[in-house]
Amino acid sequence: MKAWLFQGQGSQRKGMGAALFARFPALVAEADAVLGYSIERLCLEDPEQQLNLTTFTQPAIYVVSWLGYLAAREDGVVASVAAGHSVGEYAALTAAGALDFSLGLRIVIERARLMAQVQGGGLVAVLGQDRQRVQALLDERPDAGLAIANINSPTQIIVGGTLAALEQLLEHCTAQGIRAIALKVSGPFHTAHMAAVEQPFRDFLHRMSGAFREPALPVIANVHARPHTRDGLVEALSTHLTHPVQWQQVVERMLAEGVEDFVEIGQPAILGGMLKAIREQPAIERSNAPTRPVLVIAPDAPVLLSELARHGAMGLIDSHGLDKKQLKARVLRLSAEPQVCGRFGIRLHGRADPALIDWLAGQTLACIEVPAHWQPLRERCPGVRWQVRVECIDELEADADALVIAADTHLPLLLAALARRKPCGPKIGASGLIGSPASAQAMFDMGVDFVVCGSVFLLGSEAGLPVERQQQLAGMTQAEHRPLTDWRYPEFASRTPGYVLDSLRNEQAEALQAFYLSDSGGDQAALRDRLGDAANPATQATCARRALQAHMLAGLNQWQQPGDTSLWLFNHWRQRCRPELPIPMPTEQLLNLLCPPLCPSRTTP
Known part of the structure; x- marks a missing residue:
């Protein structure tokens, strides 16, 4: 072509x-x-x-x-x-x-x-440096008003700003042995x-x-x-x-x-x-794009993210359960890892937060995944690679780089998206049901461009979980997968799909959710009676419902594991077809099982 x-x-x-x-x-x-x-x-x-x-x-x-x-x-x-x-x-x-x-x-x-x-400004070409290095140069002088104007290639980045600020940049580059050239233009275009x-x-x-x-x-x-x-x-x-x-x-x-x-x-x-x-x-460095059509909703484990990138896949950090401060801290910490920086994305939920989007757009992320109703925010950050979760037919027209549709709950919608696909249009990915080689191959045979895997990768050696937890997860069946009370919005009894690790503790959590919504939920004495020895002295000076929420959030991961259907599907397949597979197993082995390097696909996400 x-x-x-x-x-x-x-x-x-x-x-x-x-x-x-x-x-x-x-x-x-x-x-x-x-x-x-x-x-x-x-x-x-x-x-x-x-x-x-x-x-x-x-x-x-x-x-x-x-x-x-x-x-x-x-x-x-x-x-x-x-x-x-x-x-x-x-x-x-x-x-x-x-x-x-x-x-x-x-x-x-x-x-x-x-x-x-627009007068009084210009452009400078910084040569032999990638975008991250040039942005670091600009971050060293945040008050100079300099900004990247062109990303022409991996080694040619154009910077715009006032003539005085650009002159200082040229001097700084010369001192550091970086080649930089002032361009003959009349203004700081594209800034x-x-x-x-x-x-x-x-x-x-x-x-x-x-x-x-x-x-x-x-x-x-x-x-x-x-x-x-x-x-x-x-x-x-x-x-x-x-x-x-x-x-x-x-x-x-x-x-x-x-x-x-x-x-x-x-x-x-x-x-x-x-x-x-x-x-x-190198293919893996092209805008940090994956070379294998697999996205993995990954735990916060730099080693896992690095391993995914090394083998051509990409990890998505789920913002579920994180407030804005925690999410920013996590992005900054992961971005400071050289082997991970720019090779992971963020999966966002809830209501659109323009300020957060603006901040994330300035970070070195491979993509940002959002619900379809966040669409107007794309105009704020057109340079971001956007992935949109679609749940109804009207959302198929979303302006995005990729659409993700849950095959387990919206299979007719996925088929409609594939039938409507246009040349150079958004890539189409399938999530859910991706828990065995056959299920992943079935999605590719249908024509999807990539698959999104989830909690099955908790079984990877690099996932950062205790081996005992991984072996427990390897025994999970469909019966243990259910909507679990997550205590993010207890006033709405919010729930997240996941796995029950401790049935007794889960029953207690359900009872406390009911207590939260009852007339007694705001009574501090009743709360202390409910929690017994686990009650925190701070509850005496804190709103009872707020104290209960904080107490539950602090202990959730002891008796439940958020996750999608891919885990129990993989467990079912493994027990029937490959019982000899070890738990935990190397992430590379998991990737090769679900999507071999030559797995057919139109493109990669």
């Missing part, structure tokens, strides 16, 4: 398009009429030295890119997907039929005019410094949006590395002014979809070096 690539600002040069203007005279005349000056004279002669001014640069690149695309088509070149770097995105959208040539040119003219208004012009551009796009069309071929967006849609163009294009060019993710997305050849429009080819760097990085 081939992909069109369109160059961005920085590709302009005197003489650009020399072989194209005479070939398409009608389109050149149309461009002149919209621009109010001769595009051919600007590009070939540049008599007033305007070609490097943003107001003139961007329209010139757009026009020459469109003519170059038409010439390639006339010469017989065909491609199935497209992308453009920054302003090059507009030529890509025109090639896909989402914009016509004249409309695209008018939009680019307005975009260039607005962007040129928060462009905020003043984002809304005016959004308003302009809204006025133009009636003429937008659905792209006839996928155009991978700079801002979030997902295909553009007609309805999403206004938000994606306007937001892009203040958000980074995710070029590395764009290319990786196309590679994952099966693109083998790239047709770069523009001479000389300037995107080739970035392509080479992206393609040559």
Whole structure:
């Protein structure tokens, strides 16, 4: 499969398009009429030295890119997907039929005019360093207002900010032996410094949006590395002014979809070096993407997360039972582990928390999984790789990188999602029922892109649980799997699926839940009578119900283990088919049982 690539600002040069203007005279005349000056004279002669001014640069690149695309088509070149770097995105959208040539040119003219208004800043290319290292450099000077503007490749990161702050960054890089180069641009493009012009551009796009069309071929967006849609163009294009060019993710997305050849429009080819760097990085390092189509809802065990990443899978840390402070501490602690940083995701629950999402978006996470009703928050953090849990047919249109559907409770919905799947659309994963080689293979045979495994990996040697607990879990059956009172929201008698480890303690927990909801639940004396020797002296000075909740949360893991159906399904399969398997067993062995390295899949999550 081939992909069109369109160059961005920085590709302009005197003489650009020399072989194209005479070939398409009608389109050149149309461009002149919209621009109010001769595009051919600007590009070939540049008599007033305007070609490097943003107001003139961007329209010139757009026009020459469109003519170059038409010439390639006339010469017989065909491609199935497209992308453009920054302003090059507009030529890509025109090639896909989402914009016509004249409309695209008018939009680019307005975009260039607005962007040129932001003065006093610029961009610096930091070379030979990855995104994490560059972000660390910026974190050393938090008050400087510097921000990443482009992630072009694993070794080319662009930083934007004020000229004074960028000069300090250049000096700091020189002192540390890091190569950094100031770019010849007029502003801090694709950073928060462009905020003043984002809304005016959004308003302009809204006025133009009636003429937008659905792209006839996928155009991978700079801002979030997902295909553009007609309805999403206004938000994606306007937001892009203040958000980074995710070029590395764009290319990786196309590679994952099966693109083998790239047709770069523009001479000389300037995107080739970035392509080479992206393609040559080890597969496991490509945006920390997994190479095996397995996600694991993992316990908080750095060794397990590292082992999953080493064998091509990815762990998801479940936020269940954690408050915001605890979750942040866990993310920071795991991110400080070099072998884990950037190779795990977070699974969130409950109500949307914009402040938490903003914080998580600034961390080095492989993905964030959320319920479908959190969707509006995607606009806040377009650079995040989002995975959405879907529970009804209307949620299949969620704007996400991946959809996860529970096969045990929503199998018809999973089948509907597979039937509706579009090229370059969200990947589709199945959770639940993934507890044996046959069940995992059945999901792949149905056509899912990846599977999500859960509590079966508690049996892994690297899970960080006592061996006695793991051996107890290895004996769990369907009968021990039930909704357990979890005491997160006792006023609603909230429950979480899991396994009963101590029946007597579980019965006591159920009785205390009933007591909590009774009229006596707020009586401190009644609470002390209930808890006996276990009562904490603090209960005398604390709300009885709050004290009971704290007491129960502190001891839950002694008699219950949150988990999905995969554990008892695996136990059932193991007892029938492979009773010789040891408990605990190496995580690599578990992975190979459930999803061998060559397990068929369209892509990876």
